[in-house]
Amino acid sequence: MNIILLGPPGAGKGTQAKILVEDRGMVQLSTGDMLRAAKTSGTEMGNKVATVMDAGQLVTDEIVIGLIAEKLDDDAAGGFIFDGFPRTLAQADALGSLLNSKGASLDYVIEMQVDDEVLVSRITARSTCGSCGEGYNDLSKPIPANGACSKCGGTDFNRRADDNEDSLKTRLMAYYKDTSPLIGYYYAKGMLTSVDGLTEIAQVESSISKVLG
């Protein structure tokens, strides 16, 4: 089963993708994570996209389609979760063609619906353990009182360079201008299901589970 998690920054795509990986053995393909890894490792591509990402703008279709194309041959018996991809109509067309060429298809596109106000507060409260990548949120999942990661004991926590109000505004604009047309695109193909992303994480998980069966 191959699915897309579609939604604005902070909708909870990454959070739910990780749950699906644990529960169903699916493989998460997050273009945001791939691009951040390229940035950190200082590859030519990473250096090229760093400023664009930090400002909250979209990286070119060519780069992200290339990243996804490289991953589609990976072993994924449980299927792929596309997290943050596609983000433009050109990317959606390219994904359809790539899957077709492998004899595969998309099964579900899940739109996670949230309010802009909640997005700002979620994102400005988000942090990640610098050692193991465990996610925290000052509002819903605070760093333990002893200041150590509950998973690995690490004490360094990072905030994303694009998790500030200016970049977030640009990210939201990019979502409404370039990505939200995908809602109509997949609706017309009969693939779209929308879930309420404003409920608690476990409730969103259960709504998605109902869709996937």
Ligand code: AP5
């Ligand atoms: P990307 O990494 O994809 O970022 P994004 O889409 O802005 O989304 P986020 O990762 O910020 O949010 P999320 O929906 O994953 O939410 P999360 O689960 O973390 O992309 C970053 C950049 O890379 C882009 O701006 C662009 O420059 C580039 N890029 C990436 N893909 C691209 C593409 N295809 N084309 C072009 N450019 C691309 O949750 C957020 C917080 O809320 C967390 O702290 C979480 O704990 C909390 N939370 C989650 N769910 C709930 C809930 N139900 N209740 C309460 N809190 C919750």
Ligand code: MG
């Ligand atoms: Mg994410």
